[in-house]
Amino acid sequence: MNKLLFTPLPLPEESVASLLFRCAKANGYKNLKNFSQAFQLDWSSLASCQWRGSTASKLLIRHGSLTMSDKRMILNSFPKQIRRGSSNFMLLHEVPYPVSMLRQKLVLCPSCIRNDCLNRMHAYRWSDVCPLHGEIYLERCPHCGSPFDWLRLEDYHCPCSFDLREASSISADKRSSEIINHALSEKKGDFFTLLMASMTALRYFHTVDNRLSIMESCVNIATAQKTVFFQEIRKLQNKYPTLHRRALLAPFILSPNAMPSHYGIEYLTACKQSKPSHHDQSCGCGTLLFTKKELRYIFNSSGSLAELNAKKLKGIASLDPNHLTNPFYQCPDICGSLINLDSIQWEHTNAFARPSANFELLTSSEAAMMLHTSPARIQKLAGAGLIKTQQFSKAQGLLIPMASIKDFNEKFILRSEILSRAGLNRHVVNYILTGVNPIEVRSNAYTSGFLLYKRDEVPESLLSALDHSVTAIMQKPLGPDSLVTFADAAKQLSINVKCIRPMVKSGLLNQMLVQSPDGSPGREYCTGDSLQKAMQWRDHYMSLGETAIQAKCSLRVIHARYISTGFVECKQFGPTVFFSLEAVDKIRRHFEVFTTHLFFARETGCTICVISKLIEESKIHALTKDHPDFINGQILFRRIDAEEAIARYFAEKHVGYQSK
Template sequence: MFRLNYTPLPLPNESAVSMLLRCATINGYKSLKLLNRAFELELNDNVARLWQGCATHRLLTRHSAITPEDKAQIDNAFHQLTHEKGRNFMNIHGVTFPASILRQELALCPTCIRTGCLNRMHIYRWSDVCPLHGESFLQRCPQCSSPFQWLKLDDFYCPCGFDLRTAPTTLQEHHSSKIIDRAMSENNNEFFSLLMACMNALRYLSTTDNRAMLLDVCVNIADGKKSSFFEEMFKLQKKMPSLHRRALVAPFILSQHPILSGYGMEYYFVTQQSKPAGHPVDCSCGNLLFTDKELEFVFATKENVTQLKLDKRCISAHNRTIFQTTLYNCPDMCASLINHNAITWDEKDKITIKPSPSKLLNVNEAAEVLHTSTARIRKLERAGLLKSVVLHKMEGLFTTLPLIKEFNDRYILKSEIRSRTTLKPAVVNYFLSQTSPLKIGGAPYAADLPVYRRDSLPKELLRAMNDTATNIIQHPLGPNSLITFSEASKQLKVNVKDIKPMLELGILRVAHTTKPNGAVGRDFCTGNSLEEALIWRASHSSLSEVSTKAKCNQHLVHSRYITSGFAEFIELSCNKFVTTETADKIVAHYKKFTTLHYFANEAGCTIKSISKLILSEKIFALPSDDPNYINGQIIFDRIQAKQALSEFYSAKPRSIRIASKDIHYI
């Protein structure tokens, strides 16, 4: 027997497991075990082994009566298997997930059993409640307490003889399940990307008793609103009031998802937490799990974490790993943070549930605001005068404008005094000699940094200063205004060395000045030309801005699109610029198309195997007359290539192991 008498089509939102169970019934097989034996489908107890191109999928789609529309429906019920960088991924309804998201054992909704159609949500490990009926999924037979053996189910009768249609139901709140189900119907990749990142971050709180609560937290955060993130962090903080917020937000700040990381940093900055008077006895802080990197963030340095491990105040959680990285727990986390000298507590508590829009500033932007150098900003941060957070040595520190304003209301640097007054340097030095500054030390033999308290400065000096609200000052432009090359480069967001080429191209115009003695003075940019240059700059993007928008590295943009002649550009001394239309074209091309070498690295395959698929016309390379073709490179559609690669590996007789430890879900 080589084909089915009847091939079922998937019902709305039905899983492939459910469709296969119906297939066995309507074709006269008492169980999937018999269907499996008759057609040699190579099914086993793992219900996750149903992907496009597998023997089961080929069986359902090879019937002569199947139309292209019917095949598309069946294809949509099966997930696409892809292999990238040594890990398995599934594309389900247009959304990409790690393969470990799928259950390996069957879970059933009692009402879905009675209707004969299992909702697709029952195949996911993090889904415990049916979105249609609000009933908890059954994972064991109520009579024999054995896990369901899906191959041996006879019309939903357990091998022990129990009719699963009569199983008792347990109603649960299913608001989150409905939101996830709706997002899947809408193919909302952004929602699921944030949901997966949030689940990874919250795995340090996960227990068997709070899975439903944490899923609600993740779903609320996944809507992408900053206010939702702050509200959920506030709820979690209330559950552990003595836990320092550094530990609470560490997994979020260090998340690979930029939105989650940004929200975590903002929450850390805008909230304040006073030192707790005591530590509740029933606090669950000892059960929290962290990676080495997260512990280094919480306790500020690797040396501090090493000392905690030596003191047995930080121990390895046996058999608990994520991405093959060992997890640790501190038996008395709150007490370790309360008494640690690297942890700073605030004078009072301040919880912000509805945050105002704020921008995180890096060290260069902070230096620009305070009219000083980046080295001095780092000195202020190390001295504790400027509140900031360092995520990684390569990323540097971050702070916010309100925190800089808070520092600037109490202290002022000599460089800022000079920039905000028209007094001569000798006069400024005379006034400053009347007060004693704080001296911030640095490296050995380096000069100390003087920091002056505003309330100790002479009144004459304060009156002479242009002491407006702290901000990045931009000089008013006009026909008679003159702007230095340095200030023009800041406003145009270019390197100061790019100003001369911009003058040569006519983007800027120069005004020559003369000294009182008639000698040639300094050159300035005219105000009118800077206004025109700002309009030009708004319509052009640098390669670094294009790479940020495309989410790739700048070298790739340069080698693939600039040197190949695919995109026209304007070259200055330190950077190249393209029009916004060209930038959009590059971004769209990068997202849709890829190259032979890049795709081989992306998919974790050899160039030889990808080349064979191209030569056999499984992957369609663009011809040279195609407008998206890039000279000297093999270009093809990324999605079509992934599908071809998936079909190629699915057709090969091999064993696919879906490791449950690829990722931890709550």
């Protein structure tokens, strides 16, 4: 038997499982097991029958009375499965989500059962509460305690004969589920990217008892508001008051997503936490889960996990030694281990971090430039605890918060800065500083150090000789007489410093050579007025990387489809390509509307032969040379037309198979 007597159409926001339950019931089958056997469907798992292109989706669109619109509606209720790189994703409303978010086991909302329509959210792991009824999903039969056997449910009766419509409801706050459901309808891909990042970062805190509150925290973080992120971290600090914030923030800081990583770094540097006098053994820190990379960061170690285990962790245990791809570990006394670790910085007071509108991280070279010293001395200042630094990888090196440099500059001044900027003879400076006690900074007793002074002890006459503010680092206004280093110019233009010389060569920037006092070759600077004009130019141009983010496509696609073909004009300075805002908008619009046969095949998994056949049969209309969006050497067509043609092709193919 291969024909349904009746095919129900999906209801608004109905799940695939609910649609299958209604279909089996409408065609006179007791349960999905009998239904699948009658139609010889190989349903190995609940997830396997929910994909577009599965035997379930093919069966539902096979009915001859369905219109093309009906078939499209049914197919759209099934998520697509696509592969990007080495990972599988499900495509819902054209937004990709990790396949792991699709539940492998059935959970049910009692009120949805009574309405004979399950809301789609019960199928996904990011929801534990029904967004319509505010009820926690049931995972087991309340009568027999067994997990739901989705194949053997008979009109929502458990095999033990208990009617699940009579199950008691457990109410819960549905705000988080409503937000997720709304984001799903509105196709908010950025929200789900942050949601997945926060779920990954907070997985170490997840238990059976607190998963609703953790999910609420994940949803709050996914709103991308820094204030909300800081509030959620404060909750964690209150939960684990003796655990160093490095451990709580490590999963966020090391996240591949830029937003939680940036917010985590800011919280880490802005927060103050004093060293606990004791550790309460019942705090539960030993249950937290971490990866190897996170543990190395937490313990300031670049060595292997075995080295960490032997020297510091004392009993780190793998939770799943068979899970080789990304195993998690526990440290039985991570609070105590960090308290006794010399390389961990503690402050003298406690204060929660507050978000700043101007948070910025500097490299050691940038910090050295601001303090008129060398990167080596910046490292020594960090070693002496005079400035805060962070290091997340050897490649990045030390990173210093701008606030820490400003705080240091308000309290101290380097002797080398006084000598280089006061414009006074060394002996005159020594005379003025008579009676002022210097502070010597050195990394150890065997190396040479350098001197600095407390700013409030330096005579006002000497401070006034310096060309910057007494209490803060100030930038000179750009003008015809101001000079800016190439590095500073690149920073203000948000470009690679290697772009500066090509910009000078093109006339976009002007340079000036400043001779050294001893007559030796001097240093090249950008003039302030030309930098001001370049900044105005930069407001109307985007780099290749910025364009890729704006257009939501890869750098390779922009190169192959738009640059090499001459579809848009661009300017190149050194290693970086720039586009005008008009060109960026042209690329974005074109990529949204049109696609190529090769790219479409990779996106959908459809073969190139099928796509070529549909083009030959004029079911997919390739752009002709007279079309304004035609690109030479590219087979282009509208993305939405191609999707509809593919859907019609498979629908007609199955209808033809049935008629045979």
